[in-house]
Amino acid sequence: MPRRTSRTTLDRLRTPRGFPGFLKAASVCLLTAGLLSPLSPAAVAYPAHPAVTETAGAPAAAAEDHCGGRCSDILPPGQNGNATLAQILLHQAFGTQPAHAEDQLGPYAKLATGYPSLTNDTIATFFNDASFGVPADQIASTVRPAGRGDVTIVRDKKTGVPHITGTTRYGTEFGAGYAAAQDRLWLMDVFRHVGRGRLTSFAGGAPANQGLEQQFWRNAPYTEADLQAQIDHAVAANGERGRQALADVHAYIDGINAYIDASDRGRYFPGEYVLTGHKNSLTNAGTIEHFTPTDLVALASVIGALFGSGGGGEVANALSLLAAQEKYGVAEGTEVWESFRQRNDPEAVLTVHDGSFPYATRPEQPRGRALPDTGSVVPEPLVFDRTGSAATARAESAAREAARAATTSARRGMSNALVVSGKHTASGHPIAVFGPQTGYFAPQLLMLQEIQGPGLSARGASFAGLSMYVELGRGQDYAWSATTSGQDVIDTYAVELCQDDHHYLYRGVCTPMEKVEQKNAWKPTVADGTAAGSYTMRAWRTKFGPVESRATVGGKKVAYTTLRSSFLHEVDSIIGFQMLNDPAYLTGPDAFRGAAQHINYTFNWFYADAEHTAYYNSGDNPVRAAGVDAEFPVWAAPEFEWRDWDPATNDARYTPSSAHPQSRDQDYYVSWNNKVAEDYTAASWGNGSVHRGDLLDDRVRALVAEGGVTRAALVKAMADAGVADLRAQQVLPELLKVIDGAPVTDPAAATAVDRLRAWVASGAKRAETSAGSKKYAHADAVRVLDAWWPLLVKAEFQPGLGSGLYTAFTRNLPVDEPPSAAHGPTGAHAGSAFQYGWWSHVDKDVRAVLGEPVRGPLARAYCGGGDLAACRDVLLTTLKEAAAKTPAQVYPGDEHCAAGDQWCADSIVHRTLGGIKHGAIGWQNRPTYQQVVEFTSHR
Structure with a gap:
C-alpha cells in the first residue's frame, strides 16, 4: 500500500475528496452563466482597475548597471503567485495556468540534464537576464498603482517580474508593497497567520495545518504587544536608519492595502479567499483584512525560525x-x-x-x-x-512532530x-554562482523584483511580505547572497x-x-x-x-x-538589508561587511x-x-x-x-x-x-x-554537484576497499558490488539516461545504496554502541537523507538532500579499520569490532539484504508516486499553498533562487 502523508487544508485546495469534479462542474456552470469569461491566462494575470493607470509606454531610465549583460537569475515556479477564483477553477477543470505562474520552472528543471554542454552563450537557456530595467520592446505593462504619479511598476513579457521605479522614497516603497500583493497576497496572508499561530482559524483545521502553526508558534509565542515592541526597539536603536525603515514599512503596507482595496472592488482578489470562506463569490460579501506593521514581525519570525536561528537541541x-x-x-x-x-x-x-x-x-x-x-x-x-x-490520531501526531522538531538542532x-576570485577567472573579474534554498512551494516563498528609487537600487529575491528591500540579489555594481x-x-x-x-x-x-x-x-x-x-x-x-x-x-x-x-x-535585520539596497552606502567589500553586521x-x-x-x-x-x-x-x-x-x-x-x-x-x-x-x-x-x-x-x-x-x-560545477550522490562519491569507494579484501563468492552480492563499482566509475550521479526519460542510468546501483545505507549504519554501529546509545545518537543526527527520504528536517520531495547523515562516521570508522590515517577519529572502532574481516562480513551481509529489496520496498510510494517509481520518489514537488499546482520535476540539489554574476566594471 502506498504510504500516506498528511496534507494541509491548503493542499486540499487542489485535491480534496470530490473537489476536482466540483471544480470542473462549477467552472462549466459559471462559463454557461457568463459569470466566468473564458479569458486567456495572460488576460487575467494582473488585471487593471479604476485606481490604476496602465500603459505600455516607454520605460523609465534604467539605473546604472555595471554587469555588462553577465547577471542572470532564476526562481521557480514563476513570478505570479496569485490566482483569481476564475483562474483556479479553470486550472482545476482544464489544467490551464495563469500567466507567469510556472514559466521559470521548465528552464530551472532542464539544467539537471542540460548542464554538461553548457556554455556562456547558453546560460540564458536556463537562467533569466537579471540586468536592470526592461527594454522597450519587452514591456508587458506599465502600472501607476492607485493612480500615483511618483511610482511605476513595469512588468516584462518573459517573466512578469515587477520593475518598480519611484521618484519619491514613499512612492517607491508603496509600489513595492503593491507589487508584492499583486504577486503573493494569499501567501502573505497565510504566513502572517502562521506567525501568529492562527493558521487553522484562517485556513481550516486539517491536522497538518495544526502541526505547521504549532511548530512556529512554539518558537515565538508572541503577544500583540511583543510584536509592536520589536518595531519600537528596532527604530529606537538605529537612529535615522531606523526611522527611515519605519517610514518604508508604512509606505510598503500602504501599497499592500491599496491593492487589497482595489482587488476587492474589482473582484479579482485571490480565489482562495472564496474557497476558504472569507469572501462570497456572488455577493462579494466578506473582507480581506488590511496589513499592519506587526504583521511583518509575525512574518519575519517564521522566516527567521526556518532559516536563520542556529542552535537548540x-x-x-x-x-x-x-x-x-x-x-x-x-x-x-x-x-x-x-x-x-x-x-x-x-x-x-x-x-x-x-x-x-x-x-x-x-x-x-x-x-x-x-x-x-x-x-x-x-x-x-x-x-x-x-x-x-x-x-x-493524525492531529496528535502532528502535534508530537512539532514538539520533536522544536527540540532538535537539525534545522533546514x-x-x-x-565564488571565485578574479585572479583565477578568464575575464579577470570575480564570478559567483549562489543562492538560497528555501524549499519548493506553489507559490514560492520568495518573489523577484527590481526596486529603484531614492536611496534604493537593487534587483533580486525577497520573502513575500518582507520585500520592502531586496534581500538577496544585486546592486548597480555588486551582488550578494547567503547560506544558513x-x-x-x-x-x-x-x-x-x-x-x-x-x-x-x-x-x-x-x-x-x-x-x-x-x-x-x-x-x-x-x-x-x-x-x-x-x-x-x-x-x-x-x-x-x-x-x-x-x-x-x-x-x-x-x-x-x-x-x-x-x-x-525578529526585525532588527531590516537595517542590514536597507544598507545592502543603498547604492550610496554599499561602495565595496568593507561596506558590505558593515551591512552584514x-x-x-x-x-x-x-x-x-x-x-x-x-x-x-x-x-x-x-x-x-x-x-x-x-x-x-x-x-x-x-x-x-x-x-x-x-x-x-x-x-x-x-x-x-x-x-x-x-x-x-x-x-x-x-x-x-x-x-x-x-x-x-x-x-x-x-x-x-x-x-x-x-x-x-x-x-x-x-x-x-x-x-x-x-x-x-x-555553473557546471554547481550543477554536477547537484546531481551527485554524496555517499557514493565520498564513502562508497572506502566500503568497496573493504569488500575487495577477498573475492565475493555470493552471486547476488557480487552483482551488487559490480553495479556499485560501475556507478562510482561513472561519477556516482543520480542522473537520467536522457532528458525526460525519468529513468536513472544506474538505477539498480542507486536502489541498492538507498536500501543499503541504513542497514549498513545500524549493523556497523549498534553492536558496539548498544541499542540505547545508538537510538539516542540517531535522534541527534538522522543516519541518512537521500532525495527520496520522507523523514528528517526536509521531508519528501524537497530537493535538498545529504545535509544530515552519518557519512563522516562511516568514513572515519572504515578508514580506521583499513589502517588508513584518520585525523579526529572516533573514540572506538565499530565495524566488525575493529576487525577487518569481521567488518567485511558486516558489509556483505547487509549489502546482500539490500540487494534483495525490490524497488517497491525501497520506494514504497506516496500520494505523488506509485510504489517502485524511483525517479518519482526522488522528484521535487512544489508544495501547494494555494489553488494552483505544478507538476513534479527531476531531482537536483541546488538553491531555489540562484544568481550567476560577473560584473565587468565599477561605478
Whole structure:
C-alpha cells in the first residue's frame, strides 16, 4: 500500500475528496452563466482597475548597471503567485495556468540534464537576464498603482517580474508593497497567520495545518504587544536608519492595502479567499483584512525560525551524553560522545580557509551543567481543549512532530554558494554562482523584483511580505547572497521550580511564569476535509524564554527553557538589508561587511563586484559565561547567564564583529551549510570528514587550479554537484576497499558490488539516461545504496554502541537523507538532500579499520569490532539484504508516486499553498533562487 502523508487544508485546495469534479462542474456552470469569461491566462494575470493607470509606454531610465549583460537569475515556479477564483477553477477543470505562474520552472528543471554542454552563450537557456530595467520592446505593462504619479511598476513579457521605479522614497516603497500583493497576497496572508499561530482559524483545521502553526508558534509565542515592541526597539536603536525603515514599512503596507482595496472592488482578489470562506463569490460579501506593521514581525519570525536561528537541541544532546556515560563510564563515555558530535573536526571542509575564529568551543572545565535525571524529561504540552473531528490520531501526531522538531538542532540549511576570485577567472573579474534554498512551494516563498528609487537600487529575491528591500540579489555594481550558517545562538536553561509547576526561581525570587494562549476555531469549508473544531495553544514563558520541557535535575524539579538571541528581535535585520539596497552606502567589500553586521540572524554572506570578493558570518552571538558549554542545558543562575543580559528586552553582550569568520579576496569560497571556519562550532551535528560541501569544494578547487574559470564552468560545477550522490562519491569507494579484501563468492552480492563499482566509475550521479526519460542510468546501483545505507549504519554501529546509545545518537543526527527520504528536517520531495547523515562516521570508522590515517577519529572502532574481516562480513551481509529489496520496498510510494517509481520518489514537488499546482520535476540539489554574476566594471 502506498504510504500516506498528511496534507494541509491548503493542499486540499487542489485535491480534496470530490473537489476536482466540483471544480470542473462549477467552472462549466459559471462559463454557461457568463459569470466566468473564458479569458486567456495572460488576460487575467494582473488585471487593471479604476485606481490604476496602465500603459505600455516607454520605460523609465534604467539605473546604472555595471554587469555588462553577465547577471542572470532564476526562481521557480514563476513570478505570479496569485490566482483569481476564475483562474483556479479553470486550472482545476482544464489544467490551464495563469500567466507567469510556472514559466521559470521548465528552464530551472532542464539544467539537471542540460548542464554538461553548457556554455556562456547558453546560460540564458536556463537562467533569466537579471540586468536592470526592461527594454522597450519587452514591456508587458506599465502600472501607476492607485493612480500615483511618483511610482511605476513595469512588468516584462518573459517573466512578469515587477520593475518598480519611484521618484519619491514613499512612492517607491508603496509600489513595492503593491507589487508584492499583486504577486503573493494569499501567501502573505497565510504566513502572517502562521506567525501568529492562527493558521487553522484562517485556513481550516486539517491536522497538518495544526502541526505547521504549532511548530512556529512554539518558537515565538508572541503577544500583540511583543510584536509592536520589536518595531519600537528596532527604530529606537538605529537612529535615522531606523526611522527611515519605519517610514518604508508604512509606505510598503500602504501599497499592500491599496491593492487589497482595489482587488476587492474589482473582484479579482485571490480565489482562495472564496474557497476558504472569507469572501462570497456572488455577493462579494466578506473582507480581506488590511496589513499592519506587526504583521511583518509575525512574518519575519517564521522566516527567521526556518532559516536563520542556529542552535537548540541541548536536551537531546544531554540525553545522548548520559546514555554514553551510562554505557562506558563518565570519562570514556564523554570522549565517545565528543567523537560522534564532531564539534571541531580537523577533516571538515571549511568556507574560510585561513584563521581561527573560536566560538562555542568545548570548555576545559565545564560549569553549570544541568543534565536531567534519567527518564525524567517530559516535553511541554502545547495543545489543550481540543474539540471536533480533528481530535484524531493524525492531529496528535502532528502535534508530537512539532514538539520533536522544536527540540532538535537539525534545522533546514539548504543553500549554497560558489565564488571565485578574479585572479583565477578568464575575464579577470570575480564570478559567483549562489543562492538560497528555501524549499519548493506553489507559490514560492520568495518573489523577484527590481526596486529603484531614492536611496534604493537593487534587483533580486525577497520573502513575500518582507520585500520592502531586496534581500538577496544585486546592486548597480555588486551582488550578494547567503547560506544558513547555523552557529549556536540558542541556549537551554534549567529553571528551578518553586511553589508549583508554574513558578520558578529567578535570581533567588519565586516568580510566576507568563501564560500566553492562542485559541483557534475553524469551520468546514469547500477546501477542507475536516469538520468544525477548535483547540488552544498554551505556552509558558519565563525570563529565560519559553518552556520546552520538564524534568528533574539531581531530584529538583525544573523547567527547561529555550532562549535565542533573536527572540524579541525578529526585525532588527531590516537595517542590514536597507544598507545592502543603498547604492550610496554599499561602495565595496568593507561596506558590505558593515551591512552584514547589522543582520542578527545566523547566515553566511557572500559578496562579489568587478574586483573583489568577500565573506562575512552574521548573527548575534551571545557572549557566554566562562565555562558554560553551549551544547548542554545550564542552570538559570546569574553566574551562567549571557553576559550583560537584559531579560526585559533580551539584549546581551555579543561577540565583536572581528570575532566573526570573515574573509576578503580568498582564492575561492564554497558553502553548502558546511563548517564555516576553524574553531567555529556549528550547532548541528555531522560537520566532519564527509559533507556535501566537499562536492562543491572538490570541483571548485580543481577549476581554480586549472585557471581561466568562466561563468559556464562554475555553473557546471554547481550543477554536477547537484546531481551527485554524496555517499557514493565520498564513502562508497572506502566500503568497496573493504569488500575487495577477498573475492565475493555470493552471486547476488557480487552483482551488487559490480553495479556499485560501475556507478562510482561513472561519477556516482543520480542522473537520467536522457532528458525526460525519468529513468536513472544506474538505477539498480542507486536502489541498492538507498536500501543499503541504513542497514549498513545500524549493523556497523549498534553492536558496539548498544541499542540505547545508538537510538539516542540517531535522534541527534538522522543516519541518512537521500532525495527520496520522507523523514528528517526536509521531508519528501524537497530537493535538498545529504545535509544530515552519518557519512563522516562511516568514513572515519572504515578508514580506521583499513589502517588508513584518520585525523579526529572516533573514540572506538565499530565495524566488525575493529576487525577487518569481521567488518567485511558486516558489509556483505547487509549489502546482500539490500540487494534483495525490490524497488517497491525501497520506494514504497506516496500520494505523488506509485510504489517502485524511483525517479518519482526522488522528484521535487512544489508544495501547494494555494489553488494552483505544478507538476513534479527531476531531482537536483541546488538553491531555489540562484544568481550567476560577473560584473565587468565599477561605478
